[in-house]
Amino acid sequence: xxxxxxxxxxxxxxxxxxxxxxxxxxxxxxxxxxxxxxxxxxxxxxxxxxxxxxxxxxxxxxxxxxxxxxxxxxxxxxxxxxxxxxxxxxxxxxxxxxxxxxxxxxxxxxxxxxxxxxxxxxxxxxxxxxxxxxxxxxxxxxxxxxxxxxxxxxxxxxxxxxxxxxxxxxxxxxxxxxxxxxxxxxxxxxxxxxxxxxxxxxxxxxxxxxxxxxxxxxxxxxxxxxxxxxxxxxxxxxxxxxxxxxx
Amino acid sequence: xxxxxxxxxxxxxxxxxxxxxxxxxxxxxxxxxxxxxxxxxxxxxxxxxxxxxxxxxxxxxxxxxxxxxxxxxxxxxxxxxxxxxxxxxxxxxxxxxxxxxxxxxxxxxxxxxxxxxxxxxxxxxxxxxxxxxxxxxxxxxxxxxxxxxxxxxxxxxxxxxxxxxxxxxxxxxxxxxxxxxxxxxxxxxxxxxxxxxxxxxxxxxxxxxxxxxxxxxxxxxxxxxxxxxxxxxxxxxxxxxxxxxxxxxxxxxxxxxxxxxxxxxxxxxxxxxxxxxxxxxxxxxxxxxxxxxxxxxxxxxxxxxxxxxxxxxxxxxxxxxxxxxxxxxxxxxxxxxxxxxxxxxxxxxxxxxxxxxxxxxxxxxxxxxxxxxxxxxxxxxxxxxxxxxxxxxxxxxxxxxxxxxxxxxxxxxxxxxxxxxxxxxxxxxxxxxxxxxxxxxxxxxxxxxxxxxxxxxxxxxxxxxxxxxxxxxxxxxxxxxxxxxxxxxxxxxxxxxxxxxxxxxxxxxxxxxxxxxxxxxxxxxxxxxxxxxxxxxxxxxxxxxxxxxxxxxxxxxxxxxxxxxxxxxxxxxxxxxxxxxxxxxxxxxxxxxxxxxxxxxxxxxxxxxxxxxxxxxxxxx
Numbered sequence: 001x002x003x004x005x006x007x008x009x010x011x012x013x014x015x016x017x018x019x020x021x022x023x024x025x026x027x028x029x030x031x032x033x034x035x036x037x038x039x040x041x042x043x044x045x046x047x048x049x050x051x052x053x054x055x056x057x058x059x060x061x062x063x064x065x066x067x068x069x070x071x072x073x074x075x076x077x078x079x080x081x082x083x084x085x086x087x088x089x090x091x092x093x094x095x096x097x098x099x100x101x102x103x104x105x106x107x108x109x110x111x112x113x114x115x116x117x118x119x120x121x122x123x124x125x126x127x128x129x130x131x132x133x134x135x136x137x138x139x140x141x142x143x144x145x146x147x148x149x150x151x152x153x154x155x156x157x158x159x160x161x162x163x164x165x166x167x168x169x170x171x172x173x174x175x176x177x178x179x180x181x182x183x184x185x186x187x188x189x190x191x192x193x194x195x196x197x198x199x200x201x202x203x204x205x206x207x208x209x210x211x212x213x214x215x216x217x218x219x220x221x222x223x224x225x226x227x228x229x230x231x232x233x234x235x236x237x238x239x240x241x242x243x244x245x246x247x
Numbered sequence: 248x249x250x251x252x253x254x255x256x257x258x259x260x261x262x263x264x265x266x267x268x269x270x271x272x273x274x275x276x277x278x279x280x281x282x283x284x285x286x287x288x289x290x291x292x293x294x295x296x297x298x299x300x301x302x303x304x305x306x307x308x309x310x311x312x313x314x315x316x317x318x319x320x321x322x323x324x325x326x327x328x329x330x331x332x333x334x335x336x337x338x339x340x341x342x343x344x345x346x347x348x349x350x351x352x353x354x355x356x357x358x359x360x361x362x363x364x365x366x367x368x369x370x371x372x373x374x375x376x377x378x379x380x381x382x383x384x385x386x387x388x389x390x391x392x393x394x395x396x397x398x399x400x401x402x403x404x405x406x407x408x409x410x411x412x413x414x415x416x417x418x419x420x421x422x423x424x425x426x427x428x429x430x431x432x433x434x435x436x437x438x439x440x441x442x443x444x445x446x447x448x449x450x451x452x453x454x455x456x457x458x459x460x461x462x463x464x465x466x467x468x469x470x471x472x473x474x475x476x477x478x479x480x481x482x483x484x485x486x487x488x489x490x491x492x493x494x495x496x497x498x499x500x501x502x503x504x505x506x507x508x509x510x511x512x513x514x515x516x517x518x519x520x521x522x523x524x525x526x527x528x529x530x531x532x533x534x535x536x537x538x539x540x541x542x543x544x545x546x547x548x549x550x551x552x553x554x555x556x557x558x559x560x561x562x563x564x565x566x567x568x569x570x571x572x573x574x575x576x577x578x579x580x581x582x583x584x585x586x587x588x589x590x591x592x593x594x595x596x597x598x599x600x601x602x603x604x605x606x607x608x609x610x611x612x613x614x615x616x617x618x619x620x621x622x623x624x625x626x627x628x629x630x631x632x633x634x635x636x637x638x639x640x641x642x643x644x645x646x647x648x649x650x651x652x653x654x655x656x657x658x659x660x661x662x663x664x665x666x667x668x669x670x671x672x673x674x675x676x677x678x679x680x681x682x683x684x685x686x687x688x689x690x691x692x693x694x695x696x697x698x699x700x701x702x703x704x705x706x707x708x709x710x711x712x713x714x715x716x717x718x719x720x721x722x723x724x725x726x727x728x729x730x731x732x733x734x735x736x737x738x739x740x741x742x743x744x745x746x747x748x749x750x751x752x753x754x755x756x757x758x759x760x761x762x763x764x765x766x767x768x769x770x771x772x773x774x775x776x777x778x779x780x781x782x783x784x785x786x787x788x789x790x791x792x793x794x795x796x797x798x799x800x801x802x803x804x805x806x807x808x809x810x811x812x813x814x815x816x817x818x819x820x821x822x823x824x825x826x827x828x829x830x831x832x833x834x835x836x837x838x839x840x841x842x843x844x845x846x847x848x849x850x851x852x853x854x855x856x857x858x859x860x861x862x863x864x865x866x867x868x
Contacts, residue, residue, distance in 0.1 A: 031509075032442060035509055043544040045544075066568065173561075176569040183561075186555075204332060
């Protein structure tokens with residue numbers, strides 16, 4: 001390999017500063033975020049594949065139906081005792097129904113709203129260089145996902161469990177629809193927790209002057225991920241609220 | 248001109264000390280154990296069922312506690328929380344975290360220098376190979392004669408599963424881990440990886456995952472095979488929880504590593520290092536990283552679903568609840584077949600590099616070789632269903648999947664052509680890396696051709712589930728990838744240690760391992776052709792002789808690997824000094840001192856031509 005003399009900008013600059021210019025670091029980190037988003041696209045895609053696959057195969061008609069007894073973890077002991085005493089009646093086919101579409105869309109809307117808020121904050125930071133104002137915007141954007149987490153937790157809590165007793169083995173179970181929803185809702189919570197962390201970080205950093213009108217590139221990185229989370233939230237909600245029944 | 252190291256020595260060290268500066272592997276273990284106990288304690292109180300101290304919920308919480316504690320203890324969370332609080336590292340901090348002036352202790356810490364991470368990967372890979380190898384010897388010893396000997400079927404199945412997955416993990420990182428980290432950044436003229444902290448994170452996350460995976464043995468093993476089919480995995484003991492958590496953690500490690508490798512190559516090449524001047528090993532590394540980035544999230548979801556099934560009463564794979572093991576099989580193999588090429592491509596790319604240097608010739612048809620790697624990676628994403636030909640999933644798709652699988656033989660055939668073309672009429676330098684490379688070429692032919700048989704649906708109907716399949720993929724993984732990995736070790740060992748890998752011991756190891764592979768897996772082909780099923784601890788007397796030969800061969804492989812280990816240890820301590828460029832190679836890693844200094848280059852080079860131009864003096868060297 002033939003090696004030529006270095007140009008001045010490629011020599012090692014003295015002092016405590018980084019080797020590369022902020023522009024280079026920005027470009028590098030942007031690519032890194034895009035790649036992480038790419039991996040996340042596959043992950044969310046695999047979760048949606050799971051949802052659609054289970055719906056398509058609808059094994060033994062169990063997508064939203066299950067033979068058993070309506071219950072929850074709190075009533076497990078009641079049913080278990082009934083099973084043990086032999087007083088359990090014949091199981092009935094329980095139809096679980098879909099989880100609240102309105103609440104799902106509300107979570108998606110909250111995520112989109114927080115993304116828009118961060119975007120507006122970023123534009124303001126870059127235009128008028130007001131870091132204090134951005135700090136306030138970022139903290140609101142960070143708190144919105146907390147609201148989303150609460151609503152998602154409510155959705156998770158409302159997934160109906162069914163008591164099943166098969167060959168003397170007693171357990172609580174979810175239909176495959178509820179199973180797929182549980183995975184997707186858990187993924188939503190995971191993403192919203194990350195958004196909260198990132199939003200709070202930006203807010204604190206802006207308040208401390210680390211993020212400013214001249215140093216805003218990390219805001220853009222976070223916004224890129226935030227927009228992806230909002231987009232994935234909308235796509236997932238669209239699928240899980242429109243493609244539900246097997247017929 | 249002021250150099251990097253002069254900066255390091257004249258710069259004020261970070262003030263104070265604090266807990267963060269005392270974090271290392273030991274504190275990671277301690278914190279991991281403490282938080283594992285907290286997880287167990289919480290789990291036992293939240294999910295106490297009156298009798299079981301180790302229900303699935305308790306086990307999962309314990310393992311998550313271990314992972315979290317390990318990360319905290321090693322220092323993985325320091326930077327994110329510093330970022331949260333708006334306190335960025337100074338350059339002095341960064342030098343400290345890069346291991347500056349910390350001697351050997353830096354190998355036990357969350358060190359960000361890519362060369363330290365590379366050496367750490369070598370150690371982790373050797374550790375994983377040792378565990379997987381011991382289990383392999385236990386399996387072969389059990390099979391030496393018909394009948395069950397020292398393990399029952401359950402334990403045997405556990406050995407198979409853990410041997411399989413530990414070896415897969417080991418081979419995934421065997422080339423891309425050590426050399427993608429140690430030499431690749433230098434090869435492209437970079438001072439470090441794009442994200443040095445993520446680099447350390449990927450390594451220590453792998454350690455955390457490997458610990459959990461090997462820990463499976465301590466909790467009753469994993470008697471469900473390495474593909475952990477959904478329906479039977481639901482019935483497995485806590486070992487299945489360990490396996491699922493290990494895979495989830497491992498996926499984090501591969502994702503982080505892949506992002507880092509790709510970003511480094513795309514954004515940190517030195518001036519003049521255009522894409523068509525990239526050393527071909529670098530191409531292999533980023534193609535592999537891209538493939539891993541696509542494939543491993545499927546594994547993550549497959550095992551996350553398993554965790555939900557076992558802890559939260561969901562029905563992903565539970566037939567009684569409407570679940571289906573086809574879902575698990577699809578998610579697993581969507582990862583499983585690309586993973587074969589995540590393992591293979593870096594080894595092949597390293598051999599391209601070695602063949603060019605040792606034959607003093609350019610890589611034959613460089614662009615075709617790169618194209619073949621890209622095509623192979625792309626094709627690997629559309630062949631997964633061939634693993635389910637005989638199981639009966641979507642029979643109407645068997646034809647298309649047979650075609651895509653057979654197409655794989657085109658890029659892999661190109662690999663042969665490139666290797667042979669590079670060596671053809673070259674002044675081949677028969678040093679240790681070259682010897683292992685020739686071993687690879689022979690074994691890969693055998694493994695590749697038998698793979699074509701298995702891609703054919705009618706023949707697969709006969710051979711699937713027999714030892715023929717086991718022999719085929721061991722010719723690929725052991726005979727090919729391991730040989731490529733050892734060739735890479737022999738080639739770059741002088742850059743890491745400043746010494747040659749002992750030539751005599753290395754060749755002795757080669758002949759033992761090479762002969763052992765032919766005996767073990769050659770005889771295994773015969774067992775399979777005669778119909779011997781896989782995954783059985785006992786077998787008919789009809790397979791007695793071939794199994795005896797296989798076990799003798801396995802002992803030869805083990806002997807050879809022990810000789811190689813001896814060669815590595817003795818050479819590292821007192822081997823023949825090699826100087827900075829023992830192979831007179833042109834790639835950049837050989838142009839820097841040995842061992843390379845922190846940040847590699849005083850002055851970043853400017854590249855004016857590709858690295859495969861050998862002049863007369865080097866041709867006759």
